[in-house]
Amino acid sequence: xxxxxALGYKNYRIFISxxxxxxxxNMVHQVAVSWLAYQLTESVFILxxxxxxxxxxxxxxxxxxxxxxxxxxxxxxxxISHALIGMSSLLLALxxxxxxxxxxxxxxxxxxxxxxxxxxxxxxQAFVNDLIPDKAKLTNAIALNSTVxxxxxxxxxxxxxxxxxxxxxxxxxxVYGVMSLAILxxxxxxxxxxxxxxxxxxxxxxxxxxxxxxxxxxxxxxxSLLFVFAFTLVGVSFIVLLPPLxxxxxxxxxxxxxxxxxxxxxxxxxxxxxxxxxxxxxxxxKFIFGAAVIFSISLLTVSFSKFLTITLIAIAFxxxxxxxxxxxxxxxxQTISADDKRGRVLSxxxxxxxxxxxxxxxxxxxxxxxxxxxxxxxxxxxxxxxxCLAYASQLKVVGNAGKIALExx
Numbered sequence: 001x002x003x004x005x006a007l008g009y010k011n012y013r014i015f016i017s018x019x020x021x022x023x024x025x026n027m028v029h030q031v032a033v034s035w036l037a038y039q040l041t042e043s044v045f046i047l048x049x050x051x052x053x054x055x056x057x058x059x060x061x062x063x064x065x066x067x068x069x070x071x072x073x074x075x076x077x078x079x080i081s082h083a084l085i086g087m088s089s090l091l092l093a094l095x096x097x098x099x100x101x102x103x104x105x106x107x108x109x110x111x112x113x114x115x116x117x118x119x120x121x122x123x124x125q126a127f128v129n130d131l132i133p134d135k136a137k138l139t140n141a142i143a144l145n146s147t148v149x150x151x152x153x154x155x156x157x158x159x160x161x162x163x164x165x166x167x168x169x170x171x172x173x174x175v176y177g178v179m180s181l182a183i184l185x186x187x188x189x190x191x192x193x194x195x196x197x198x199x200x201x202x203x204x205x206x207x208x209x210x211x212x213x214x215x216x217x218x219x220x221x222x223x224s225l226l227f228v229f230a231f232t233l234v235g236v237s238f239i240v241l242l243p244p245l246x247x248x249x250x251x252x253x254x255x256x257x258x259x260x261x262x263x264x265x266x267x268x269x270x271x272x273x274x275x276x277x278x279x280x281x282x283x284x285x286k287f288i289f290g291a292a293v294i295f296s297i298s299l300l301t302v303s304f305s306k307f308l309t310i311t312l313i314a315i316a317f318x319x320x321x322x323x324x325x326x327x328x329x330x331x332x333x334q335t336i337s338a339d340d341k342r343g344r345v346l347s348x349x350x351x352x353x354x355x356x357x358x359x360x361x362x363x364x365x366x367x368x369x370x371x372x373x374x375x376x377x378x379x380x381x382x383x384x385x386x387x388c389l390a391y392a393s394q395l396k397v398v399g400n401a402g403k404i405a406l407e408x409x
Contacts, residue, residue, distance in 0.1 A: 025179025027156025048365025066347025161258025237360025
Protein backbone atom coordinates (compact mmCIF):
# COMPACT_ATOMS: atom_id res chain seq x y z
CA UNK A 1 0.00 0.00 0.00
CA UNK A 2 1.74 3.17 -1.23
CA UNK A 3 0.36 5.40 1.51
CA UNK A 4 2.04 3.28 4.23
CA UNK A 5 5.15 2.12 2.39
CA ALA A 6 7.63 3.92 4.70
CA LEU A 7 6.23 1.99 7.67
CA GLY A 8 8.03 -1.08 6.35
CA TYR A 9 11.09 0.13 8.26
CA LYS A 10 11.14 -0.63 12.00
CA ASN A 11 13.15 2.49 12.90
CA TYR A 12 10.65 4.69 11.11
CA ARG A 13 7.69 2.96 12.80
CA ILE A 14 9.18 3.64 16.22
CA PHE A 15 10.05 7.20 15.25
CA ILE A 16 6.62 8.09 13.95
CA SER A 17 4.86 6.44 16.92
CA UNK A 18 6.79 8.65 19.31
CA UNK A 19 6.07 11.65 17.12
CA UNK A 20 2.36 10.89 17.20
CA UNK A 21 2.25 11.01 20.99
CA UNK A 22 4.47 14.08 21.25
CA UNK A 23 2.48 15.94 18.57
CA UNK A 24 -0.84 15.36 20.32
CA UNK A 25 0.62 16.79 23.51
CA ASN A 26 2.06 19.71 21.56
CA MET A 27 -1.30 20.64 20.06
CA VAL A 28 -3.03 20.41 23.43
CA HIS A 29 -0.34 22.71 24.79
CA GLN A 30 -0.63 25.27 21.97
CA VAL A 31 -4.39 25.60 22.34
CA ALA A 32 -4.04 26.01 26.13
CA VAL A 33 -1.32 28.66 25.85
CA SER A 34 -3.28 30.69 23.29
CA TRP A 35 -6.47 30.47 25.30
CA LEU A 36 -4.78 31.33 28.60
CA ALA A 37 -2.98 34.32 27.07
CA TYR A 38 -6.22 35.65 25.59
CA GLN A 39 -8.14 35.10 28.82
CA LEU A 40 -5.49 36.94 30.84
CA THR A 41 -5.55 40.05 28.62
CA GLU A 42 -8.40 39.87 26.05
CA SER A 43 -5.95 41.55 23.68
CA VAL A 44 -5.20 40.23 20.21
CA PHE A 45 -1.92 42.16 20.28
CA ILE A 46 -0.74 40.47 23.49
CA LEU A 47 -1.78 37.12 22.04
CA UNK A 48 0.45 37.92 19.09
CA UNK A 49 3.31 38.83 21.44
CA UNK A 50 3.03 35.48 23.21
CA UNK A 51 3.12 33.72 19.85
CA UNK A 52 5.97 36.00 18.77
CA UNK A 53 8.12 35.06 21.76
CA UNK A 54 7.91 31.34 20.99
CA UNK A 55 8.57 31.77 17.28
CA UNK A 56 11.37 34.29 17.84
CA UNK A 57 13.32 31.83 19.99
CA UNK A 58 12.63 29.00 17.54
CA UNK A 59 13.78 31.18 14.65
CA UNK A 60 17.20 32.03 16.09
CA UNK A 61 17.94 28.54 17.40
CA UNK A 62 16.56 26.88 14.25
CA UNK A 63 18.64 29.11 12.01
CA UNK A 64 21.80 27.84 13.64
CA UNK A 65 20.66 24.27 14.34
CA UNK A 66 21.47 23.10 10.82
CA UNK A 67 25.21 23.27 11.47
CA UNK A 68 24.72 21.18 14.61
CA UNK A 69 22.48 18.67 12.79
CA UNK A 70 25.01 18.21 9.96
CA UNK A 71 27.92 17.67 12.37
CA UNK A 72 26.65 15.93 15.54
CA UNK A 73 24.50 12.93 16.53
CA UNK A 74 20.95 13.79 15.43
CA UNK A 75 19.32 11.17 17.64
CA UNK A 76 20.98 12.52 20.78
CA UNK A 77 20.13 16.14 19.89
CA UNK A 78 16.44 15.22 19.49
CA UNK A 79 16.37 13.30 22.78
CA ILE A 80 17.92 16.17 24.75
CA SER A 81 15.55 18.69 23.15
CA HIS A 82 12.44 16.70 24.05
CA ALA A 83 13.66 16.12 27.59
CA LEU A 84 14.02 19.87 28.16
CA ILE A 85 10.69 20.65 26.46
CA GLY A 86 8.92 18.08 28.62
CA MET A 87 10.38 19.40 31.86
CA SER A 88 9.50 22.99 30.91
CA SER A 89 5.89 22.05 30.23
CA LEU A 90 5.61 20.22 33.54
CA LEU A 91 6.93 23.30 35.34
CA LEU A 92 4.42 25.51 33.48
CA ALA A 93 1.66 23.14 34.59
CA LEU A 94 2.72 23.64 38.22
CA UNK A 95 2.88 27.43 37.88
CA UNK A 96 -0.58 27.53 36.31
CA UNK A 97 -2.03 25.17 38.93
CA UNK A 98 -0.74 27.48 41.69
CA UNK A 99 -2.48 30.40 39.91
CA UNK A 100 0.82 32.19 39.38
CA UNK A 101 0.45 32.60 35.61
CA UNK A 102 1.17 36.02 34.15
CA UNK A 103 1.77 37.16 30.61
CA UNK A 104 5.45 37.68 31.45
CA UNK A 105 5.82 34.11 32.73
CA UNK A 106 4.05 32.75 29.66
CA UNK A 107 6.49 34.63 27.46
CA UNK A 108 9.47 33.25 29.41
CA UNK A 109 8.23 29.68 29.01
CA UNK A 110 7.48 30.30 25.35
CA UNK A 111 11.04 31.53 24.82
CA UNK A 112 12.61 28.50 26.49
CA UNK A 113 10.42 25.95 24.75
CA UNK A 114 10.65 27.78 21.43
CA UNK A 115 14.44 27.66 21.60
CA UNK A 116 14.45 23.90 22.08
CA UNK A 117 11.83 23.37 19.36
CA UNK A 118 13.99 25.39 16.99
CA UNK A 119 16.90 23.02 17.64
CA UNK A 120 14.74 19.91 17.39
CA UNK A 121 12.74 20.58 14.23
CA UNK A 122 15.44 20.74 11.51
CA UNK A 123 17.36 17.97 13.24
CA UNK A 124 14.30 15.72 13.35
CA GLN A 125 13.42 16.39 9.73
CA ALA A 126 16.96 15.67 8.57
CA PHE A 127 16.96 12.50 10.70
CA VAL A 128 14.03 11.09 8.70
CA ASN A 129 16.43 10.72 5.77
CA ASP A 130 18.64 8.47 7.92
CA LEU A 131 15.69 6.20 8.74
CA ILE A 132 14.65 5.50 5.13
CA PRO A 133 17.22 3.40 3.19
CA ASP A 134 15.14 3.50 0.00
CA LYS A 135 15.09 7.18 -0.94
CA ALA A 136 12.21 6.59 -3.34
CA LYS A 137 10.08 6.24 -0.20
CA LEU A 138 11.28 9.51 1.32
CA THR A 139 8.33 11.46 -0.11
CA ASN A 140 5.99 8.98 1.55
CA ALA A 141 7.81 9.26 4.89
CA ILE A 142 7.69 13.07 4.90
CA ALA A 143 4.03 13.08 3.92
CA LEU A 144 3.26 10.54 6.66
CA ASN A 145 5.01 12.84 9.14
CA SER A 146 2.71 15.64 8.05
CA THR A 147 -0.31 13.36 8.26
CA VAL A 148 0.56 12.29 11.81
CA UNK A 149 1.20 15.89 12.82
CA UNK A 150 -2.07 17.06 11.36
CA UNK A 151 -3.99 14.15 12.83
CA UNK A 152 -2.73 15.56 16.11
CA UNK A 153 -4.19 18.90 15.02
CA UNK A 154 -7.58 17.21 14.99
CA UNK A 155 -7.21 15.16 18.15
CA UNK A 156 -5.17 17.61 20.24
CA UNK A 157 -7.37 20.72 20.04
CA UNK A 158 -10.49 18.63 20.55
CA UNK A 159 -8.93 17.18 23.69
CA UNK A 160 -7.91 20.67 24.84
CA UNK A 161 -11.43 21.97 24.19
CA UNK A 162 -12.75 19.30 26.56
CA UNK A 163 -9.99 19.54 29.18
CA UNK A 164 -9.85 23.33 29.62
CA UNK A 165 -13.45 23.80 30.91
CA UNK A 166 -13.15 20.72 33.15
CA UNK A 167 -9.58 20.66 34.50
CA UNK A 168 -8.04 23.94 33.33
CA UNK A 169 -5.06 24.87 31.20
CA UNK A 170 -2.64 23.39 33.73
CA UNK A 171 -3.77 19.85 32.92
CA UNK A 172 -3.11 20.52 29.22
CA UNK A 173 0.45 21.53 30.07
CA UNK A 174 0.80 18.37 32.15
CA VAL A 175 -0.32 16.27 29.19
CA TYR A 176 2.25 17.90 26.93
CA GLY A 177 5.02 17.39 29.46
CA VAL A 178 4.27 13.68 29.69
CA MET A 179 3.66 13.13 26.00
CA SER A 180 6.77 15.00 24.85
CA LEU A 181 8.87 12.65 26.96
CA ALA A 182 7.42 9.72 25.00
CA ILE A 183 9.63 10.48 22.02
CA LEU A 184 12.67 10.53 24.31
CA UNK A 185 11.86 6.99 25.42
CA UNK A 186 10.93 5.83 21.91
CA UNK A 187 14.27 6.94 20.49
CA UNK A 188 16.16 4.52 22.73
CA UNK A 189 14.74 1.80 20.48
CA UNK A 190 15.81 3.48 17.23
CA UNK A 191 19.04 1.95 15.92
CA UNK A 192 20.83 3.50 12.96
CA UNK A 193 24.38 3.26 11.67
CA UNK A 194 26.96 4.30 14.30
CA UNK A 195 27.46 8.04 14.32
CA UNK A 196 30.66 9.14 12.61
CA UNK A 197 32.01 12.39 13.99
CA UNK A 198 33.67 14.72 11.49
CA UNK A 199 37.43 14.74 11.77
CA UNK A 200 37.77 18.45 11.03
CA UNK A 201 37.45 20.99 13.82
CA UNK A 202 34.12 22.78 14.03
CA UNK A 203 34.19 26.23 12.44
CA UNK A 204 30.64 27.36 13.06
CA UNK A 205 30.82 30.56 11.04
CA UNK A 206 32.36 29.05 7.91
CA UNK A 207 30.04 26.02 7.96
CA UNK A 208 27.00 28.24 8.41
CA UNK A 209 28.07 30.47 5.51
CA UNK A 210 28.82 27.41 3.38
CA UNK A 211 25.26 26.20 3.94
CA UNK A 212 23.81 29.64 3.24
CA UNK A 213 25.76 30.03 0.00
CA UNK A 214 24.64 26.57 -1.11
CA UNK A 215 20.97 27.13 -0.27
CA UNK A 216 20.63 30.60 -1.75
CA UNK A 217 22.92 29.81 -4.66
CA UNK A 218 20.74 26.93 -5.84
CA UNK A 219 17.75 28.50 -7.70
CA UNK A 220 15.06 25.89 -6.87
CA UNK A 221 16.02 25.97 -3.17
CA UNK A 222 16.18 29.76 -3.11
CA UNK A 223 12.75 30.20 -4.75
CA SER A 224 11.22 27.59 -2.43
CA LEU A 225 12.58 29.26 0.68
CA LEU A 226 11.37 32.71 -0.37
CA PHE A 227 7.95 31.34 -1.26
CA VAL A 228 7.58 29.60 2.13
CA PHE A 229 8.50 32.85 3.88
CA ALA A 230 6.02 34.99 1.93
CA PHE A 231 3.20 32.43 2.05
CA THR A 232 3.57 32.04 5.81
CA LEU A 233 3.91 35.77 6.47
CA VAL A 234 0.75 36.87 4.70
CA GLY A 235 -1.34 33.73 5.00
CA VAL A 236 -0.58 31.16 7.67
CA SER A 237 -0.26 33.87 10.32
CA PHE A 238 -4.09 34.17 10.26
CA ILE A 239 -4.13 31.35 12.83
CA VAL A 240 -3.34 33.86 15.57
CA LEU A 241 -6.78 35.37 14.91
CA LEU A 242 -8.73 32.20 15.69
CA PRO A 243 -9.36 33.02 19.40
CA PRO A 244 -10.90 36.45 18.65
CA LEU A 245 -12.71 35.00 15.64
CA UNK A 246 -14.29 32.51 18.04
CA UNK A 247 -15.35 35.16 20.52
CA UNK A 248 -16.12 38.24 18.42
CA UNK A 249 -17.80 36.72 15.35
CA UNK A 250 -19.43 33.60 16.79
CA UNK A 251 -19.71 34.62 20.46
CA UNK A 252 -18.39 31.19 21.49
CA UNK A 253 -15.83 29.72 23.87
CA UNK A 254 -12.97 27.24 24.01
CA UNK A 255 -15.04 24.40 22.55
CA UNK A 256 -15.58 26.19 19.21
CA UNK A 257 -11.97 27.35 19.29
CA UNK A 258 -11.03 23.66 19.50
CA UNK A 259 -13.33 22.90 16.55
CA UNK A 260 -11.52 25.49 14.44
CA UNK A 261 -8.13 24.01 15.24
CA UNK A 262 -9.48 20.54 14.55
CA UNK A 263 -10.83 21.73 11.19
CA UNK A 264 -7.32 22.90 10.30
CA UNK A 265 -5.99 19.47 11.17
CA UNK A 266 -8.71 17.57 9.32
CA UNK A 267 -8.02 19.42 6.09
CA UNK A 268 -4.30 18.89 6.58
CA UNK A 269 -4.81 15.14 7.01
CA UNK A 270 -6.56 14.99 3.65
CA UNK A 271 -3.69 16.92 2.08
CA UNK A 272 -1.13 14.64 3.73
CA UNK A 273 -2.88 11.49 2.51
CA UNK A 274 -2.93 12.88 -1.03
CA UNK A 275 0.77 13.75 -0.94
CA UNK A 276 1.76 10.43 0.67
CA UNK A 277 0.05 8.58 -2.19
CA UNK A 278 2.28 10.24 -4.76
CA UNK A 279 5.46 8.58 -6.03
CA UNK A 280 8.52 10.78 -6.48
CA UNK A 281 8.65 14.54 -6.78
CA UNK A 282 8.28 15.14 -10.51
CA UNK A 283 5.71 17.88 -11.13
CA UNK A 284 5.08 18.46 -7.44
CA UNK A 285 5.55 22.23 -7.85
CA LYS A 286 2.21 22.35 -9.69
CA PHE A 287 0.46 20.74 -6.75
CA ILE A 288 2.16 23.19 -4.39
CA PHE A 289 0.87 26.09 -6.48
CA GLY A 290 -2.64 24.64 -6.66
CA ALA A 291 -2.64 24.12 -2.88
CA ALA A 292 -1.58 27.74 -2.34
CA VAL A 293 -4.48 28.90 -4.51
CA ILE A 294 -6.92 26.75 -2.52
CA PHE A 295 -5.56 28.25 0.68
CA SER A 296 -6.00 31.81 -0.61
CA ILE A 297 -9.60 31.27 -1.73
CA SER A 298 -10.44 29.58 1.57
CA LEU A 299 -8.95 32.40 3.63
CA LEU A 300 -11.00 34.94 1.69
CA THR A 301 -14.07 32.81 2.43
CA VAL A 302 -13.29 32.93 6.16
CA SER A 303 -13.14 36.73 5.99
CA PHE A 304 -16.65 36.92 4.47
CA SER A 305 -18.42 34.08 6.28
CA LYS A 306 -20.88 34.69 9.11
CA PHE A 307 -21.90 31.04 9.40
CA LEU A 308 -19.88 28.70 11.61
CA THR A 309 -20.29 25.66 9.35
CA ILE A 310 -19.01 27.52 6.28
CA THR A 311 -16.15 28.97 8.31
CA LEU A 312 -15.11 25.55 9.59
CA ILE A 313 -15.17 24.09 6.07
CA ALA A 314 -13.09 27.00 4.75
CA ILE A 315 -10.62 26.64 7.62
CA ALA A 316 -10.33 22.93 6.78
CA PHE A 317 -9.39 23.82 3.21
CA UNK A 318 -6.71 26.22 4.48
CA UNK A 319 -5.30 23.26 6.38
CA UNK A 320 -5.30 21.14 3.23
CA UNK A 321 -3.58 23.84 1.22
CA UNK A 322 -1.03 24.53 3.90
CA UNK A 323 0.12 20.94 4.37
CA UNK A 324 0.57 20.33 0.64
CA UNK A 325 2.59 23.54 0.34
CA UNK A 326 4.85 22.79 3.29
CA UNK A 327 5.19 19.00 2.98
CA UNK A 328 5.66 19.31 -0.78
CA UNK A 329 8.36 21.95 -0.39
CA UNK A 330 10.00 19.96 2.41
CA UNK A 331 10.13 16.91 0.15
CA UNK A 332 11.78 18.86 -2.65
CA UNK A 333 14.37 20.37 -0.32
CA GLN A 334 15.20 17.03 1.34
CA THR A 335 15.52 15.24 -1.98
CA ILE A 336 17.59 17.77 -3.85
CA SER A 337 19.93 18.80 -1.01
CA ALA A 338 23.41 17.32 -0.72
CA ASP A 339 23.72 14.83 2.16
CA ASP A 340 26.31 16.89 4.03
CA LYS A 341 24.24 20.09 3.74
CA ARG A 342 20.70 18.78 4.27
CA GLY A 343 20.53 19.85 7.90
CA ARG A 344 21.51 23.41 7.05
CA VAL A 345 19.07 23.64 4.14
CA LEU A 346 16.26 22.42 6.39
CA SER A 347 17.31 24.87 9.09
CA UNK A 348 16.86 27.71 6.59
CA UNK A 349 13.49 26.24 5.65
CA UNK A 350 12.44 26.14 9.31
CA UNK A 351 13.88 29.61 9.88
CA UNK A 352 11.94 30.99 6.89
CA UNK A 353 8.74 29.55 8.33
CA UNK A 354 9.43 30.59 11.92
CA UNK A 355 10.51 34.13 11.09
CA UNK A 356 7.42 34.62 8.95
CA UNK A 357 5.13 33.22 11.66
CA UNK A 358 6.82 35.43 14.23
CA UNK A 359 6.61 38.63 12.21
CA UNK A 360 3.23 37.72 10.78
CA UNK A 361 1.73 37.04 14.20
CA UNK A 362 2.87 40.44 15.45
CA UNK A 363 1.72 42.33 12.36
CA UNK A 364 -1.63 40.55 12.16
CA UNK A 365 -2.31 41.14 15.85
CA UNK A 366 -1.44 44.83 15.60
CA UNK A 367 -3.42 45.28 12.38
CA UNK A 368 -6.49 43.59 13.88
CA UNK A 369 -6.38 45.95 16.85
CA UNK A 370 -6.25 48.93 14.45
CA UNK A 371 -8.58 48.08 11.54
CA UNK A 372 -10.55 45.18 13.01
CA UNK A 373 -10.61 41.41 12.73
CA UNK A 374 -12.52 40.91 9.45
CA UNK A 375 -10.64 43.56 7.40
CA UNK A 376 -7.38 41.96 8.54
CA UNK A 377 -8.48 38.53 7.31
CA UNK A 378 -9.53 40.06 3.98
CA UNK A 379 -6.17 41.81 3.55
CA UNK A 380 -4.34 38.55 4.26
CA UNK A 381 -6.40 36.67 1.69
CA UNK A 382 -5.70 39.24 -1.02
CA UNK A 383 -1.98 39.25 -0.27
CA UNK A 384 -1.98 35.45 -0.54
CA UNK A 385 -3.30 35.78 -4.09
CA UNK A 386 -0.37 38.06 -4.92
CA UNK A 387 2.09 35.50 -3.48
CA CYS A 388 0.48 32.77 -5.59
CA LEU A 389 0.94 34.82 -8.75
CA ALA A 390 4.60 35.43 -7.90
CA TYR A 391 5.17 31.70 -7.34
CA ALA A 392 3.42 30.88 -10.61
CA SER A 393 6.01 32.97 -12.45
CA GLN A 394 8.74 30.74 -10.98
CA LEU A 395 7.18 27.31 -11.59
CA LYS A 396 9.76 26.42 -14.23
CA VAL A 397 12.62 27.24 -11.86
CA VAL A 398 11.11 25.17 -9.05
CA GLY A 399 10.35 22.40 -11.52
CA ASN A 400 14.09 21.93 -12.01
CA ALA A 401 14.22 20.63 -8.44
CA GLY A 402 11.71 17.94 -9.30
CA LYS A 403 13.75 16.89 -12.34
CA ILE A 404 16.96 16.73 -10.34
CA ALA A 405 15.23 14.78 -7.59
CA LEU A 406 13.74 12.35 -10.11
CA GLU A 407 17.14 11.74 -11.66
CA UNK A 408 18.57 11.00 -8.21
CA UNK A 409 15.96 8.36 -7.39
